[in-house]
Amino acid sequence: MQIFKKILIGIAFSPNLKANLFEAIRISNMFSAKLVAVHVGNKTDEKKQKLQLLLNEAPNLNTPLNTIWQKGKPVNVILETCKNEGIDLLILGALQKENLYKYYVGSIARELTRKSPCSVLLLIKPSAIRVPCKHIVVNGLKDEKTKDTIKTAFKIGNQLDCKRITIVEEISQAELDIKVSDDISLRKATIEKAKIKKREDLRVENILSEIDCKETTLKIQSIFGRRGYSIGHYAKIKRADLLIMNAPKKMGFIDRIFPHDIEYILSELPTDLLIVK
Numbered sequence: 545m546q547i548f549k550k551i552l553i554g555i556a557f558s559p560n561l562k563a564n565l566f567e568a569i570r571i572s573n574m575f576s577a578k579l580v581a582v583h584v585g586n587k588t589d590e591k592k593q594k595l596q597l598l599l600n601e602a603p604n605l606n607t608p609l610n611t612i613w614q615k616g617k618p619v620n621v622i623l624e625t626c627k628n629e630g631i632d633l634l635i636l637g638a639l640q641k642e643n644l645y646k647y648y649v650g651s652i653a654r655e656l657t658r659k660s661p662c663s664v665l666l667l668i669k670p671s672a673i674r675v676p677c678k679h680i681v682v683n684g685l686k687d688e689k690t691k692d693t694i695k696t697a698f699k700i701g702n703q704l705d706c707k708r709i710t711i712v713e714e715i716s717q718a719e720l721d722i723k724v725s726d727d728i729s730l731r732k733a734t735i736e737k738a739k740i741k742k743r744e745d746l747r748v749e750n751i752l753s754e755i756d757c758k759e760t761t762l763k764i765q766s767i768f769g770r771r772g773y774s775i776g777h778y779a780k781i782k783r784a785d786l787l788i789m790n791a792p793k794k795m796g797f798i799d800r801i802f803p804h805d806i807e808y809i810l811s812e813l814p815t816d817l818l819i820v821k
Contacts, residue, residue: 547699548575548663552631554622555583555611557591562598563670564637569605570674571635571665574703580610580629584621587613619655626661635665654810657792657819664791666810666817677704681779682788684711684748684764685771689790691751693820697788698755700818710763710782712775713744717768741766772808780814787814791821 553568555561565581572579583591599609610629614621626634634656657664669675682697684690694711701709719740722733748764767774779787792806809817 547696547703548577548632550580550629550631551575551577551633551635552580552582552622552626552629553635554618554637555581555595556637557583557594558637560637560670561594562601563672564635564667565598566602566672567637567667567670568635569602571633573603573606576606577632578607578610579605580612580625580631582612582614582622582625584614584616584618586615618652619659622656623659623661631662633663633665634660635667637667637670654807657806657810660791660819660821663821664819666813666819668813668816675785677701677706677785679708679710679782679784680704680706680786680788681710681712681775681782681784683775683790684713684744684751685790686744686747687790689820693788693790694748694751695755696820698757698760700786700788701760704786706785707759708761708763710765710778710784711748712778713741713748713764713766714771714774715740715744715766715768716771720768737768770808772806776809776812776814784815786816786818788818788820791819 548571551568551572553564555565558564568579568581571577581595595611599605612625614625622634625631636652636656680697680701682694684694697709701707720733720736722729722736724730724733744766745764752762765778767778775787775789778784787809789806789809806819
């Protein structure tokens, strides 16, 4: 099964353009996908020449690159292109507001992850020379999307030749309805934590029963804490190369005021982040 058939990369003429482009080409080749590049801004001879010089230097792309030049607001242009081109994966590095010297990802990433019709890969450490992916962290939270996300993580691990995958079960402290005030309540809380962990492990193991994990070093890690923040912190301290998460649900007004889930990760990306839709 082909995971990604058509990939879009947002092109900004930033210092990371070479690394972002080379990464996108390698990913496209790995997944036998067509690559589309979109630049939001003016099409000039200077930009065309710079892009062509990089393509001449880049790894050979298995299929011809389709480059789209379009003026407009970055989010609107990218979302429109994703829909019109039937994109499966959107790759974002640094984006630039035309005529400004400021490169940014944060605000654009937040809006695109909410509205994108496809999966999104955010690159925070792109490299012109391939750096092997050695450790993938994927969410294992209780959600209807988690099963497909975990399956996708193993398929991607296989393509990237990554042999180490950790599934992190984020468990809200609210599930522990025990106030610790003495040794007795502490023991009760410890027992309850063990019960919850066993329940969550069983749920994830049921998902894994449908996946071939024999050639993978697999770990299931339960963490009691704030959803989104906990897995981001874990990926950071464990120096994961890729963090894979469910796409966020549709957000209302309150969700935009009070950050949660994916918002914590986007505020300080711990590593490259793939959001699966």
